[in-house]
Amino acid sequence: MAKPEKALRQMPLVQEPTVTVDALNQRILIRNFRTDMWPALKRRMHKEMQAQPFQKVVLLSREQEVRFLMQQGFVLEATVDQYWQDGPVYYMSRFLTSERREAAHWVKEDSLLEDVLRTEGHSLPPLSVPFQVRQATARDIPQLAALYRKVFASYPSPLTEPAYLKKSLVVNPFSVIEVNGEIVSAAAAEIDAEYRNAEMTNCATDDAYRGRGLMRHLLRHLEDRLIERNIVNAFSIARARSFGMNAALHQEGYRYGGRLVNNCHICGNFEDMNVWGKVLKKTKGAWS
Structure with a gap:
């Protein structure tokens, strides 16, 4: 099994959303998203996927970002009430392979x-x-x-x-x-x-x-x-x-x-x- 430091790499963007590159689960997790950061995050994701293939991007957002993210190809998968104290979190996901999107069960x-x-x-x-x-x-x-x-x-x-x-x-x-x-x-x-x-x-x-x-x-x-x-x-x-x-x-x-x-x-x-x-x-x- 991969070592912890190799499986998860925390890469904080200064005063901005946090990107977690999770090689163990072949996904990228983005937390605390803001729509004005989308161009920079999109470039960051592209760079990470050039270095290593990933199958899924999961973005934890607030309600005001949901519609924007759906326009970028993300789908709403789940919510948790009062996650941010001031409101619920929305788990928005974008699938990068057909196999990862298929819910067989x-x-x-x-x-x-x-x-x-x-x-x-x-x-x-x-x-x-x-x-x-x-x-x-x-x-x-x-x-x-x-x-x-x-x-x-x-x-x-x-x-x-x-x-x-x-x-x-x-x-x-x-x-x-x-x-x-x-x-x-x-x-x-x-x-x-x-x-x-x-x-x-x-x-x-x-x-x-x-x-x-x-x-x-x-x-x-x-x-x-x-x-x-x-x-x-x-x-x-x-x-x-x-x-x-x-x-x-x-x-x-x-x-x-x-x-x-x-x-x-x-x-x-x-x-x-x-x-x-x-x-x-x-x-x-x-x-x-």
Whole structure:
């Protein structure tokens, strides 16, 4: 797997949108877009694609840019409420190959989503002994890497590399559930302090422990940490073919916002991803 520094290269344009060249997922991500920057961004994308072929451009925009981007060949794939604090984010995508645009499992994913939305957000019983939820530490890195290696044949970021996990643990809260000292489920929240939002990500549960509501406990544990840090909005991007993860998000009050076609390379292939968002409560202790 590619090294983190080679897979993702952050290239900030001074006081302007940020371009992330993501070789691992063969895409370019543009954040905080403004229409007056389109000529410069278009030249930048052309230059990057000359150096290395990419299949998709994903642009995170505000409402006022949506019509302009559609005129440039972008399509609206998903939204998340209150992403920017002053309004929702719009995931605008432009596909550079026919293969990347084709959603081979779209109808099945629609059917799965319908089943998910029919599930009820019932109360969640406390974890029973010997299950224990806690915040992860650097000592957990070997077990975390082993869990991610076991669950995912591939992942959009290099989670199986200890150096990457160590760096991520410094800035982002990780929560784990362990049984007799063995980590069987984990999740993280990648915080954007500037916009007071966080992506609930790196979610994994050992196959032997699925169906027990463990991910819901992890989401709640992470949300409490986020509220302590004054984070307003949480969102997650879940595999569209994963009933359990989508159901956990829906049952915990996350709102479905759309689907990203062939968004990233996970479990051995490019997969469609469902986008979910939630405005967090203003007070701690939402463990009802």
